[in-house]
Amino acid sequence: MRRLAARGNRIGLGLLGLALLLAGAALATVSLGVFGDDNAAQPIYPSPAQRYIHQHSWIWSLVAAAAIIIGLLCVRWLIVQPRRDTLRRIRIDSDRTSEPGAGRTLLLSAAVANLVEDELAAQSGARRVSAALSGSPDQPEIWITLVADPGADIAHLRDHLSETTLPSIRSALGQPQLAAYLSITVKGRVGHSRTSKHGVLIGQGPP
C-alpha cells in the first residue's frame, strides 16, 4: 500500500548514508594523517583555496543552489511519507481492435472498496472497516484495515473474507489472482483486564 514511500525511503537513506560515509571516511583519513602529516597539519580552508574562491565568488551561488535543491528534494521526501499508493480505476477488459463494440471497460475502485467494507462491516464484531485498491489497473490488489472489538471472532471475520467476500469480488472482476491484504486491529476495553500483584499464586500451567 505504501510501496512507493518504502522505495523512496530506501533510496533516500541509502544515498545520504553513502554520501555521509564517504565524506566522513575521507575526513577521518586525512585528519588521522593517512595522506601524510604535512597534509594533516594544513588548515581545512587554506590560502590558495581562499584566493581561488575569492576570485570565483559564483562558487558560493552554486553551493547555495545545490543546498536549495537538496533541501527541496528532502521536503518532497517528507511530503510523500503519509501518501498511499491508491488505484482509482480497475480495467475489467480491454479490446483495442477497430471492430464495433471494441473498447475498454473500467470500474471505479471505490465501488469495489465500498463493497468489501459493507460486507465485512455487517459481520458481528467488526467495528470499522476501510478498504482501498492499489497496484496496476490490470493487476489490482486490495488492502483492508479492520478494527474489531476485543471479543470479536477474528477467525470468523478472516474466514468470511477469504471464503465469501474475496471469491465473489474476484469472480465479479474477472481477476482470479486478486491479492488481498487484511490488517486487523483490536480496539476497545477488555473488561477488568488489570491483574493485581497482591494475591496468592496458586497454580502455574501447563502442568
Place this chain on the structure above:
Amino acid sequence: MTNSTPIRMPRGTRAGAALVVAVLTVAACTYAAIEAIALATRERTLGFDVHAVTRYGRTTHWDDTAVTVAGIAAAVIGLALVLAALLPPRRRTIELATDDHLLAVGMSLASLRRTLQAAVLTIDGVGTARVRGRRHWTVTATTNLRDTTGLPETIHNRVTTELASLNPTRQRPVRVRLIRKDR
C-alpha cells in the same frame, strides 16, 4: 502472480528513520544555503555572520581532534543509514495463516494479546487477565474461587484453542499463572 507461494504482509517502510534524516537534512541545507548566499553577496543574511565559516576553516587544521571526531561520527552515521537501507525492516504484524495463498492477514501484537485476554475473561471464575509475551504467551489471571482445581488447565486450553483458530504462522508456547485474590 501465477505461482502458489503465499503472499505475506509487507515489512515496515523505514518511515521513522526517513523522517528524522529528511528533517535534519532540510535544516542543514537551509543553514548551508543561507551561509552560501551570505558569502556570495558578502552581506549579513538573516543575522548569520558572513565570515564565520571561512574563519573557522582558516583557523582549524585537518588534524584537530574536532575534525577527526566529526569525520568518524559522520562515517558511523553514514554506515548506520546504509545498513538501514540495505537490511530488511522487521515486520510489524503477527501474520495469521489462511487457506487462500492470495490473502495475507496481519495483526499487531497488542491486538492479539487483547483478543487472547478477552477469551480468558469469558471463563467462569476468572476475575482479571493479562497476556504478555514475545517468545511465548504468558497469561496472568486472577480468581476469587476457593477451589481452583483445573482452572489453570481451562485457561491454557482456552488460549490454545483461540490461538489454533487464529492460526498465527509462528507458534509460541502458552504459560499460565493463576493468582488467587482474597475477597
